Amino acid sequence: MHPSGATTCRDPGVTANEKEAALDAECAGVAAPNANIQIASCQDTGVTFGGLIAANNLIASANPPKIMSLSYGVCESQNGATANAAFVSAWQTAAAKGISVFVAAGDEGATSCDAGANYATQGISVSGFASTPYNVAVGGTDFRDTVDGSNASYWNGSNGAGRSTAKSYVPEIP
Helix, strand or coil: CCCCCCCCCCCCCCCCHHHHHHHHHHHHHHHCCCCCCCCCCCCCCCCCCHHHHHHHHHHHCCCCCCEEEECCCCEHHHHCHHHHHHHHHHHHHHHHCCCEEEEEEECCCCEHHHCCCCCCCCCCECECCCCCCCCEEEECCCEHHHHHCCHHHHECCCCCHHHCCECCCCCECC
């Protein structure tokens, strides 16, 4: 869905982020099979992350969800003061409306600015999306299949029934 609201929400089309969102929805559906889980997305603008646009539009809607989840992240210092303040405002508004917001803490732990690097060089950092007092920061997941090259053992090459792609539980690295 592409929630309408004060900020125009354009369909982002198929992006690399779609895999992350689909995986999260699948995992949430397994954990809560009777829940009404929906993926909300908006296209990024030149200055605003599409996930923030979708979240703000949902929060401001007449019937906002009771629970929201955001699985993306960005280093707090790289996100910048203005964008960090926008997330504080969004999650504060959500909390005031009784919406529980869960945000990925990131797979890098305390080295969010070093995402994808072999070792940390930027010092201790956190995700700007998850560092507000109004959200619950949830730990990241490192799947073993990527490390040991066994992705095909756990993932189908195309969507199955109900758009599922996972074949079975994927081992995690603690």
